[in-house]
Amino acid sequence: DAGVTQSPTHLIKTRGQQVTLRCSPKSGHDTVSWYQQALGQGPQFIFQYYEEEERQRGNFPDRFSGHQFPNYSSELNVNALLLGDSALYLCASSLISGQDLNEQFFGPGTRLTVL
């Protein structure tokens, strides 16, 4: 049973560029959440997708956008990159209709460095 997978594992971009990160949820899961984790901090919620729609959004600017596909996989897009966007980006999947709605399984993350 495959867990949550993310690609790429590492990425280096320069300021002003755009980036797309990808996530495949755990088998059987239908909900994907994205988090940003800066060095020395806990993960910060970016947004959550269910049924191909954004259900809830954290305190992130519109430069951060996402998408969920019919197979439940998801993308996170960040435009006009800033140095402060350098972080570990984590994807977490869960089953919205499951008994324990709150258990989220995390992927290994994509480490983004903006130069």
Added chain:
Amino acid sequence: RKEVEQDPGPFNVPEGATVAFNCTYSNSASQSFFWYRQDCRKEPKLLMSVYSSGNEDGRFTAQLNRASQYISLLIRDSKLSDSATYLCVVNIAYGNKLVFGAGTILRVKS
């Protein structure tokens, strides 16, 4: 004020020691509570959920005090392999986003 606050540590303890971590949360509407463990440069992994009645899983005991909005994690008989960052996590609304504390660093030494 941060939604979830933890003592960042680090806590440096010898093997076999008992160590306790505390966490406070600000939103009284918080519904679910968790401790996650995160190893260096890895993803967070669920350690245990936290219930009002308190719960235990081997050497780990978690407690929740809703009146004081306080969560704790007790680790007994610490092992070298317990060295990690422990993240206190709350879920404000059912099935919704997780709010993480900044984490508490534990280093267990021989």
